[in-house]
Amino acid sequence: PPEVSERRSFECQLRKIVMNFSKSLAWIPYLAAPYVCGAAHLPSPDLATGAPTFLSARAKHNEDGQTGVSGPAPRVPSVPQVGSDTVVGGLNLTLDEAVRFALQHNPDLAAARMGIDQALGRSAQAGRLGPPEFESEFKPNVAGREGSLSLGFTQRFPAGSRLRAERAVSRAELAAAEAEVRDAERRVAQEVRLRCVEWLAFGAQRELKVRQIANSGELADAARRASTVGEGSAFDIAQFDLEARQLELERLRIDDDQAELEAELRAWMGLQERRELVLSGELSAPVPPRVETVTSSKRPDYLAAVARGEAAREGVDVARASRWEEVGVGIFGEVERREDFPSGLENDGMVGLRLSVPLPVWGRSRGRLLEATATAARAEKEAEAVAARIRAEAEVARIRMNSAARQATEIAGTLLPRAHDLERQLLASHRQGQAPLVDLLRTRERRLALESAALAARRDFHLARVRYESALGLSRTP
Numbered sequence: 171p172p173e174v175s176e177r178r179s180f181e182c183q184l185r186k187i188v189m190n191f192s193k194s195l196a197w198i199p200y201l202a203a204p205y206v207c208g209a210a211h212l213p214s215p216d217l218a219t220g221a222p223t224f225l226s227a228r229a230k231h232n233e234d235g236q237t238g239v240s241g242p243a244p245r246v247p248s249v250p251q252v253g254s255d256t257v258v259g260g261l262n263l264t265l266d267e268a269v270r271f272a273l274q275h276n277p278d279l280a281a282a283r284m285g286i287d288q289a290l291g292r293s294a295q296a297g298r299l300g301p302p303e304f305e306s307e308f309k310p311n312v313a314g315r316e317g318s319l320s321l322g323f324t325q326r327f328p329a330g331s332r333l334r335a336e337r338a339v340s341r342a343e344l345a346a347a348e349a350e351v352r353d354a355e356r357r358v359a360q361e362v363r364l365r366c367v368e369w370l371a372f373g374a375q376r377e378l379k380v381r382q383i384a385n386s387g388e389l390a391d392a393a394r395r396a397s398t399v400g401e402g403s404a405f406d407i408a409q410f411d412l413e414a415r416q417l418e419l420e421r422l423r424i425d426d427d428q429a430e431l432e433a434e435l436r437a438w439m440g441l442q443e444r445r446e447l448v449l450s451g452e453l454s455a456p457v458p459p460r461v462e463t464v465t466s467s468k469r470p471d472y473l474a475a476v477a478r479g480e481a482a483r484e485g486v487d488v489a490r491a492s493r494w495e496e497v498g499v500g501i502f503g504e505v506e507r508r509e510d511f512p513s514g515l516e517n518d519g520m521v522g523l524r525l526s527v528p529l530p531v532w533g534r535s536r537g538r539l540l541e542a543t544a545t546a547a548r549a550e551k552e553a554e555a556v557a558a559r560i561r562a563e564a565e566v567a568r569i570r571m572n573s574a575a576r577q578a579t580e581i582a583g584t585l586l587p588r589a590h591d592l593e594r595q596l597l598a599s600h601r602q603g604q605a606p607l608v609d610l611l612r613t614r615e616r617r618l619a620l621e622s623a624a625l626a627a628r629r630d631f632h633l634a635r636v637r638y639e640s641a642l643g644l645s646r647t648p
Contacts, residue, residue: 260446265366268439268449272362273355275440282354289340289347297337300326305502316509322502324524332491335484342481349474356470358438360640364633365435369449371629372428378625379421382618386414389611396608455582456575456631459639464564466557468643475556479549482542489542493535498526560641567638574631581624589617 263271273279303324310317390410397407432447441447466472504520593613599605 262448264451268366269359269362272358272439276358277440282351285347289344293340293344296340297333318506320504322500324498324500326496326498328496329494330491335487338484339481342477346474346477349470352470362438363636367632368431370453372424374625376424378622383414383417385615386410453628453632456578458575464561466560469560472556475553479553482546482549486542486546489539495528500524564641567634567641571634571638574627578627585620589620
């Protein structure tokens with residue numbers, strides 16, 4: 171019937187459209203592959219069907235009605251994925267190397283050093299005369315042929331010693347900028363040293379917690395053995411297990427604190443990429459340095475305050491010299507054409523000098539002079555405040571350093587030897603059957619607690635020493 175023929179014709183046309191569309195889609199991965207993985211992994215196209223080889227094989231498999239495709243599977247090229255968690259190399263540094271790395275890569279220091287370039291630019295521009303002025307004047311006579319033309323140059327000169335004072339201000343500002351950069355380097359070095367000391371202390375604390383966890387495990391095992399012979403209780407076992415779990419949580423807390431410390435240290439060192447950071451070294455025994463006289467002249471922040479005070483005092487001279495405006499001195503030439511009866515047109519030429527002196531009648535810059543004087547007085551007070559703060563920082567750091575050194579010496583010289591002697595005595599008594607094993611293990615736990623206190627005192631000593639030497643303007647390494 172005609173209806174069936176039309177339907178079959180429509181189905182055939184629809185099938186051809188679908189097949190052509192499928193062939194066009196088959197070319198999409200083949201065309202996109204060079205932009206993803208290069209042409210080396212591309213399958214060769216089938217000249218008969220116009221599609222890639224593996225697509226032609228799959229189409230032949232569909233026509234034959236087979237359940238599988240013979241031959242190797244098409245090779246899918248692998249695209250390397252680089253994410254934010256990719257670790258690029260490793261970085262193993264000592265404390266000195268970490269400080270030098272931070273001084274080279276810290277972004278805040280890079281921005282601060284641009285202040286020196288700004289001060290150099292202001293210094294190159296300060297104390298210079300303004301550009302000369304070119305003047306011209308043409309006056310024609312609208313009723314005749316007469317007129318005049320005048321040309322001249324004028325240079326303005328400041329009255330007094332303003333240019334010298336401006337150059338002195340720029341030199342002082344340059345010295346202040348350089349001192350501020352050195353102070354920024356001092357603060358970055360101090361912060362990096364403090365975090366490196368804490369990093370090394372965290373590593374020692376982790377090792378100590380591991381030993382304490384092992385000690386608690388020995389206590390639990392001893393309690394279990396005693397319980398099997400009827401000399402212990404299940405309560406002791408539960409208590410020792412709880413103590414071991416608590417120590418494990420403290421170790422995890424140390425790991426979390428060190429991870430947070432590492433993030434801060436990376437920020438100070440300017441580490442942007444994901445590189446494994448390892449610090450080598452250990453905290454040495456506390457040895458207080460010799461007491462030195464606190465001199466503010468070694469601190470760059472005090473030198474910067476002094477330089478700003480010098481710039482403010484020179485600014486007073488600039489304000490005082492600015493009470494008189496600039497004096498203008500110039501030279502001019504004039505040609506004048508005029509008509510004289512009965513001679514006719516005549517040309518007259520003149521050359522002369524011009525002097526322009528402003529009179530300080532209405533304003534004498536009294537307000538600017540008062541402001542400059544107050545600025546100089548404020549800068550002087552700020553320098554005194556910086557010197558007082560330096561003395562206070564050095565004194566506080568010295569007191570904390572000596573206190574931590576005394577604690578570390580007392581623990582290492584008196585308490586720990588006593589703990590070792592008591593442990594040896596209990597060990598001898600236990601071998602003779604006169605002391606239980608639990609007492610011996612508890613003595614070992616007290617010894618580990620003293621070792622933890624000694625480690626904390628050593629860490630506090632080195633932190634205080636870093637602050638003390640930074641307050642003195644020194645750059646030693648603990």
